[in-house]
Amino acid sequence: MKPAWLDFLKDAGAEIENNKVVSFGNLEREHRMVHTGLVICDLSHHGLISIDGEDTADFLQGQLTNDVRDVSLQHSQLSAYCTHKGRMLANFRVFKRDDSYFLSLPQSLLESILKRISMFILMAKVTIKDNNDALIKIGLSGPKADEQLSNIISDLPTETDDVTQSNGYTIIKCAGTLPRYEIMGELEAIKKIWGQLDVNAAPAGADAWETLDIMAGIPTITPETSEAFVPQMTNMHVINGVNFQKGCYTGQEVVARMQYLGKLKRRMFRINIESDNAVIAGDKLFAKDSTSGQGTGQIVNSQVDPDGGHIALAVIDIADAEAGSLQLHDENGPAITVHSLPYSVE
Structure with missing residues (x-):
């Protein structure tokens, strides 16, 4: 600061x-x-990462899930940066100011994302730096x-x-x-x-x-959940954070296959947790009758609810979410109630 x-x-x-x-x-x-x-x-x-140079738009186009060509001085966008396996390392807002592009993301992820994305500059005429000040x-x-x-x-x-x-x-x-x-x-x-x-x-x-x-219903990837989800699991495609027509980017093959050929078995829900104890990103969810081989789900973001307990976003096995009877951590954990999001998810 x-x-x-x-x-x-x-x-x-x-x-x-x-x-x-x-x-x-x-x-x-x-x-x-x-x-x-x-x-x-x-x-x-x-934190803020700034990207400058004549090849900036083309460079980011090959790295991020959204179509960077739509970013202008009049329009920003949500986007994500994925591994080759399509797992989100981070998500952020992309915007322009003057001639610079900026990525706004949690300060806790800035250093690792800056280091990783800089590895792919190669011969591109691009300058990337921590521009927090x-x-x-x-x-x-x-x-x-x-x-x-x-x-x-x-x-x-x-x-x-x-x-x-x-x-x-x-x-x-x-x-x-x-x-x-x-x-x-x-x-x-x-x-x-x-x-x-x-x-x-x-x-x-x-x-x-x-x-x-x-x-x-806007998720924020943190160090605790980095590489945990493909974009669709956190509804990024619903909140205009993914473009399926833009062409290749890191992880694009996996993200596209999930959209067109796969069946999404888990997605993000808004929940309330009946506990006054701390609830943090990455905490696991439990459902007694779950048949999911990957676990019931986990917390994406959580904050104290003034009416009691915690309000949170969580990626949950869809069948388990629809069946109810969710708990935090294990069968002895606090009860969880699923609530609607302010947007619809097909």
Whole structure:
């Protein structure tokens, strides 16, 4: 986290651990506000990889699951980076600012992804680097997010994944059960807009943004689940994170075979876990009568539910999910209830 931004957040009341905002002093209130209120979040726990050079679009086209040719100054996209076996090493948002492409992904995966993707540059005229200090990233969500933001920036994106570039800001409209935006800019610009939004929005920690992603059915691959899933298992093809017509990329053969020739036996569901104990990415699920040879499923992302227990996204054997009687860890574990996602999955 940029030192000057870190100092700014501390002055605003942020409690910070390992360069991540834990809360602004009242974690329970933040968990409740995120479901219905107007909240503003620091997104420094999302790292940035920048890619520059005349061959950038062609290079990324051969690496990522989505069609990079659709990324422009006016449109971003979700995408994933896979192994040759089609397993996701990471997923992220791809966007442009000026002449640079950016990948926004968890800081915990940035170093490993940067190292791996750099191995494939070969003769391409491309420069890839950790550009975390280039931009400050914040998020705004809530019933009146459109209204509050339009009072400051008149040109806002109107459709999910669309982008506007205005007065030094890059603004991305994100999927969500409430209006939601990511805002990026240089330090002084973000300090200014934070102060303007803070008048009506409640500051919240990093977990609040992940809660919003869970509610929206948007998965985030972490070190605990890297290489665990093909994209379709986490509904990436449903949320416009995979393009099946784009041509070859690393892992494309496996991903395409799953789409056209295979039968998807597990996919991502939203669940509630009746436990106040920590639930973390990678935790296993259990179903007593499961016939799956690969296990019932595992947690993708999880956060505290203010109404009790935890809200989570989990990849689950479809037959087990439909049968119910799911538990965390084992037959003595907390009960799990499956809930609907805000989008349909065929």
